[in-house]
Each structure stands twice: as C-alpha cells, then as structure tokens.
Amino acid sequence: MRILLTIAWRNVRQHKVKTAIIGLIMIIGIMVLVVGNSFMDTAAKGIERYYIKNYTGHLMITGKTRGNLTLFGFQDLTAMEQPVPRIPEYAEIVEFANSLQYVAVVNPQVSATAIVSRGEKTLGATQLFGIIPEQYQAMFPDNVEILEGGFWRPGEQGVLLNKAVAEILEEQVGFTFRPGDKLLFTSVSTHTGMRIREVEITGLFRFKQSNVQLDMVSLMDISNVRALAGMVVGSADPAQLSSEEQRFLGEIDEESIFGSLDSLFAEVSVEEPETEDDFWFSLLEGTEAAQAAAQEDTGAWQYLLVRLIDEKYLKQAEQDFAQFFADKGIAAQTRDWRQGAGALAELSYGIKSVFNTIVLIIAVVAVIIIMNTLVISVTERMSEIGTMRAIGAQKSFVRRMIVLETMLLSGISGLVGVAAGALVLLVLNRIGLQATNVFLEIIYGGPELRPELSWPAVLLSLVVIAAVGAMSSAYPTAIVMKTSPRKAMESSR
Amino acid sequence: MKREALVITAVLLLLAVVPAVQAEDLSKMRAILEKIDAQSRFDGVDFSALLTMIVEDPEEGIEKLVVRQFRRDDGERYLLLIQEPVTQRGQGYLLEGDNLWFYDPSSRQFAHTSLKETFQDSDVRNADFGSSSYASSYEIEGYGEDVLGSFETYIMDLKAVDDTVPFPYARIWVTKDTNLVLKAEEYSLTRRLMRSALFPKYAKVGEAIIPVQMIFVDELVEGKKTQVTLSEISTAKIPDHVFTKAYLERVNR
Numbered sequence: 207m208r209i210l211l212t213i214a215w216r217n218v219r220q221h222k223v224k225t226a227i228i229g230l231i232m233i234i235g236i237m238v239l240v241v242g243n244s245f246m247d248t249a250a251k252g253i254e255r256y257y258i259k260n261y262t263g264h265l266m267i268t269g270k271t272r273g274n275l276t277l278f279g280f281q282d283l284t285a286m287e288q289p290v291p292r293i294p295e296y297a298e299i300v301e302f303a304n305s306l307q308y309v310a311v312v313n314p315q316v317s318a319t320a321i322v323s324r325g326e327k328t329l330g331a332t333q334l335f336g337i338i339p340e341q342y343q344a345m346f347p348d349n350v351e352i353l354e355g356g357f358w359r360p361g362e363q364g365v366l367l368n369k370a371v372a373e374i375l376e377e378q379v380g381f382t383f384r385p386g387d388k389l390l391f392t393s394v395s396t397h398t399g400m401r402i403r404e405v406e407i408t409g410l411f412r413f414k415q416s417n418v419q420l421d422m423v424s425l426m427d428i429s430n431v432r433a434l435a436g437m438v439v440g441s442a443d444p445a446q447l448s449s450e451e452q453r454f455l456g457e458i459d460e461e462s463i464f465g466s467l468d469s470l471f472a473e474v475s476v477e478e479p480e481t482e483d484d485f486w487f488s489l490l491e492g493t494e495a496a497q498a499a500a501q502e503d504t505g506a507w508q509y510l511l512v513r514l515i516d517e518k519y520l521k522q523a524e525q526d527f528a529q530f531f532a533d534k535g536i537a538a539q540t541r542d543w544r545q546g547a548g549a550l551a552e553l554s555y556g557i558k559s560v561f562n563t564i565v566l567i568i569a570v571v572a573v574i575i576i577m578n579t580l581v582i583s584v585t586e587r588m589s590e591i592g593t594m595r596a597i598g599a600q601k602s603f604v605r606r607m608i609v610l611e612t613m614l615l616s617g618i619s620g621l622v623g624v625a626a627g628a629l630v631l632l633v634l635n636r637i638g639l640q641a642t643n644v645f646l647e648i649i650y651g652g653p654e655l656r657p658e659l660s661w662p663a664v665l666l667s668l669v670v671i672a673a674v675g676a677m678s679s680a681y682p683t684a685i686v687m688k689t690s691p692r693k694a695m696e697s698s699r
Numbered sequence: 700m701k702r703e704a705l706v707i708t709a710v711l712l713l714l715a716v717v718p719a720v721q722a723e724d725l726s727k728m729r730a731i732l733e734k735i736d737a738q739s740r741f742d743g744v745d746f747s748a749l750l751t752m753i754v755e756d757p758e759e760g761i762e763k764l765v766v767r768q769f770r771r772d773d774g775e776r777y778l779l780l781i782q783e784p785v786t787q788r789g790q791g792y793l794l795e796g797d798n799l800w801f802y803d804p805s806s807r808q809f810a811h812t813s814l815k816e817t818f819q820d821s822d823v824r825n826a827d828f829g830s831s832s833y834a835s836s837y838e839i840e841g842y843g844e845d846v847l848g849s850f851e852t853y854i855m856d857l858k859a860v861d862d863t864v865p866f867p868y869a870r871i872w873v874t875k876d877t878n879l880v881l882k883a884e885e886y887s888l889t890r891r892l893m894r895s896a897l898f899p900k901y902a903k904v905g906e907a908i909i910p911v912q913m914i915f916v917d918e919l920v921e922g923k924k925t926q927v928t929l930s931e932i933s934t935a936k937i938p939d940h941v942f943t944k945a946y947l948e949r950v951n952r
Contacts, residue, residue, distance in 0.1 A: 321810075323810055325811075326798070327811070392801070394820060395820075398787060399819040400801055400803060400812075401803055401805065401806070402806050404806065404808050433805065433806070438786060438805075445761045445763035447753065447763065451753050451763075451926070454753075454914055454924075455761070458897070458924075460847065460848065460882070460897065461848050463897060463899045464847045464848025464849060464899065465849055466848075469899065470879065470881075470900065470901055471900075471902065472900040472901065472902050472911050472912070473902070474911055474929075474930075474932050476932055476933060477931055477933040477935070486941060489780060489782065490782065490788060490789050490951060493804075493951055493952065496786075496789050496804070497804075497805075499785045499786050500786065500804075500805040
C-alpha cells in the first residue's frame, strides 16, 4: 500500500498540468455543491422556522378530503368546486391532542375568501382567518404586530385588518381606514350561496414575518367567518328531479337536441295576472325554516393547528393521530406544515429540486471531463504501465494504483473545495443576502438570508467527489487492463 | 386584344361588386342581431316566471335552485328571489339600470355586485336574466353558415365593444328562418372557450320570443353545467314596489 501511495503521489506531482486541470474542476464542483446545498439548507430551515413559528404550526388537522388543501383553502383546480370540510368530532380530537405530552399548543381556524366593499364600491378582496384571538396569540405569539386598535373583545365581533390589505382598499376610497369603520364582506360558498357580513374594523396589524400570500390575510371573529364560509346548521335536501329535468344530465348531444325541426317551440301557458297583495309577500313560505337553516354551526372548525414541543416528535405525532382517527373511525387527517403553508412553501422546495438537478448535471459533465483527461494521462503512461506489468506487477496492482491516484486527487481537491465553499459561505453570512423581490423572498423564506455551512451538504459533496473519482478512474483502468504488457511496451516506440 | 380588355373589365367589375356584396351581408347580419335583441324584449309589459335551475357539478353533485324572476325591460330592472334550497331561501338580486344588488337575509345586508358575475354557484351569469344586447354590445368580426341538428343557421363571430358583457368574444348560431339563437360559445380575452350555451326550447310570450329551456356548460370544469327551465310564465303587471330593496327586506319577514 505504501508503494502504491508513493507511486500515486509521484504521478500526481509529476503530471502537473493534468493535476491542475482535474483538481481545479473538482475544486470548483465541490465548492458549488457546498455553497449551493448549504444555501438551500439554510433557506429550507428558514422557511420551516418561518412557517411553523408564524402561521402553520407543525401539523394541521382537517376533515378527510382529496385535493391540495392548505390554510388558504384548496389550491388546485378543485378550489371553487369543493368546500373545505369541517373537522368531525372536533372536541374529541382536541381532547386527544391536549393529552399528548409532546403537544405544546393547539389553535383552531376557519378560512374564507371575501370581496370587500363599502357602499356601492367594490374595493378588493381579502383572505380571512376566523380565529379566537387568545388561542391564536398563544400559538403565534410573535408574529402579529398591532399598528392601531386591537383584537375584538371576547364575545364581540370584528376584523383586524391587515395593513397590506388596507392599503389596497384605501386606494379605492381615497382615505385611511381607522378602527370603528365598517366594511362589507361578501363571499360565495357552494353550500349557502352568497353571504354578506358588515363587520367593524377593530384594529390594523401586520404580520412581522410575512409573504405575498400572508399579506392578503386579515383576522376576523369566528362567527362572521363561519357565515362567510357557509358553515351553517342547515343543509339542502337532495335534489328531487323530474324526468324532464333529468333529460340533460350527464353527456349532452347537440345533434340530438337540435335533431327535430319541430322541437324548437314549446307550448307554454301564460298565466293570469296576480292582483292579490298577499301573493307578492307570501312567495317565501317558511322563512322560519330558512332562518333556522342559516344559523351558525357553532363549534364547527376547518383546521386545528398543532405546535409540538420539538420537531423531532413530528413523525410520532402523525402516527399517533392516524392511529387515533382509525381507532375512533373519525374521518380526519393530518397534514404537515408544508402542505398547510400552501403554494409558496412548495415553490421553495420545487426550486431546491431544480437546483439539485442542475448540480447532478454539473457532476455528470465533470465526470466526463475528468475521465477524458485521465484516459489521455493513462495512454501517455502506457509504456510505463506495460513495463510494470512485464516485471511482475499484477493487474490488481495497476488497477489500485490508478484508482488511488484518482482518489488522492479527488480527496485533496474535495477538501480544498469544501474549504473554499466554507470561506464563500462565511463571507455571504457576514454580508447577508437581501431579498430584493418576491421571487427571492420565496426562495429565502424571508426578507434576508444568511447562509451557514451545512454539514450534510459537506458530507454529500465528499460522497459525490468520491463517486466522481471512482467513476472517472473506471474507464482508463479498463483500457489499461485490456492492453497486453508487450503491446503497452511497444506503444512507446 | 378585345378579349383581354373583356377579362380586365370583368375582373374590375368583380372587385367592385364583392365588397359591396360583403357589406350588404354584414348589414344583414347586423339586422339579425337587432332582431334577436328586439324579439327578446318585453316592451310595455312586465314579465315574471319561475326558474328551475339544475346545477350539475362533478365534485358537489346535483343542486336544484328555484328562483322567482320579475322583469321589467323598460328601465332595465329585474328582481330575482331564491325560493329553494332552504339554505339560500330569501336571497335576492335587484337590478336597477346598471346597478345590481345582492341581498342576504341572514345579515339583512345588500352588497353591490355585477352583471358579469355568476349567479350563486351556477354557470349562469347575472346578465343572462335580462334581455339580450347583442347588437349594442358586440360588433361582428366574421360570419358564415352552418347546420346545427336539423336547423340551417348563420354563425357569427362577435367581439364586445365595451366591457359591460361577461365575455369579450362570442360565437353564435342563429336560425336562418326565425333568427333565434340556438347555441352560443363564449370566450375569454385570450380566446379561450369559457362557456357554451344551448337554447333548445323557445316560447312566444306576448310579442316576445324567449328561451324557456337553456343549458350552460362550463368549459373549464369538465362535467359542470347548469340547465334552466322557465315555468309559471306571466306578462301581468308587476307592482312597482317589487323592484325595490324594501320589497326584498319585507318578503323575508
């Protein structure tokens, strides 16, 4: 082994140009890997901290449903088609959650999107989180900064308007909203149709850590948000359809609809005029039933956010809740903070995947370049290798020599690359990278990123460089092994 | 030489005649649009009907809405009162000229809404409840002929002249003999097909001819559509107080 090392080291030193070229490629590759992955790991941690701490908690419990359900409602093509389900057996779930040692705090929420208007003027839209202030503040104590006024008092109603939303609305009315002003919120749900609520602004706030999605969120009392989200006690009876009404259900065929020439005109009877005053005011027989059906479903929630005492309990919590739901036959499910956080968090992780793919492509290109350089280098030394074989060196000796030579080069380059990457990261950490636009803010998980050296990234880089070294030496070794010692010795002539 | 002169003269004549023919056809198409609008209006009389709307949704299943419609085209007014389902009973829409109000009886509040918006969760737009305004809202971009089922039709490609209509582009199939719209395809600004509408049944009510059965197909969500059927049609005088906010409040007491 010592002889092998000596020969390998001699070769590395003797072929300075080759060593410099391969070494430089490897150093740059490793440096890119270390810096890039550390950068993404820091961003991922930032995003994680940012979302968990500020508005998602570790886990989100919802009613069982398909589709991409986030705290902002469904964020896919089903968004307008299916309502966010209520959590079944809510009280039982809360009791179970509070009984778990690793659960720090829980917070229930309801989400709705509403058009905001004042008088005849439509001002804009806002996302609403229906909350109980005390519970929300206990879960996210650091993220709500009250700028004016405050939360509504217990038992009262109101909206804490996001300053970012207020500024958009104010552009339409030309004045500044103050606590005490009233706004009309209108929403549409599949269950109850359109709903309007006039709600008083009790205060204005901003999320200290925000993003484009969170900037659209205002906080409102749960009662009004339930009404806007269509969470009422009544339910529509299943539709009873006549045979004529069923005619056009499912697929429709234009040709058969318009197939008969005499089908276009229908005989209708035009009814006699109504003269009785009673007729006009008795059209809604049973307004009591409608009023009863429109009553708020108190106790209904769409989300239960759970914060754990430590993130290490996340998997255990998911398993425990799944077991609990299965045992009790409750149609609920848990989703982790990433699903809860919505499109922006997913986008950050999507970008990381793209980055990793780019790194993989760079690694493949590096392997090809290094391999070619090694092939040239080995071919140049063919006579020397032939002589070694002729005087008794075994194939395995020559193979180990070439592999060791490449690994030595990879090892040194790898360490230098890691050191260079660490230096770059140290500088970036000191300077701090400012997110100058929304896109960067999404990637950074906040307005600023101070990347730190990530040990998993260092480990990954060293594994990659070892793999690159091993793969790069495989082809030239195979060439040497195929050549007989006599031919190899002849090649120098 | 004589023959060449003859050919040139013929070509020149043709070039002069073709645009004239096209202009004549275009004015004929415009006249058809005006006729469509005119025959859908109730001038001098009021109109009321019971609308049954079947909303078919692949996710939500089938929902049935029963809506009472009162309409007075003089002054562009209508009032829609939802009778079924019980969870939406008493909700209403009041159109006064360009102003459309929605009333929510659960909070006793009115909110301004738009004719371009969808009616509740259906595929019907609020504008579909009034008289048609093809001639004043659209200009003709192109036209042709087609056969739809057993009907000889004109096809017209329309482009909105302002933003008061729900869709900026439309293509309509109009019967040649009776000038009734059988089908309409409505497109977004990027010319994406948003909705198709079929009008398989018409009825003559007084002087007007109106569709009494309509099918609106959502072209963005596969399997989603709404059929509307009119019954209990009347052209009797409707009291003025019906077209007021106060009526919507009072009828809900």
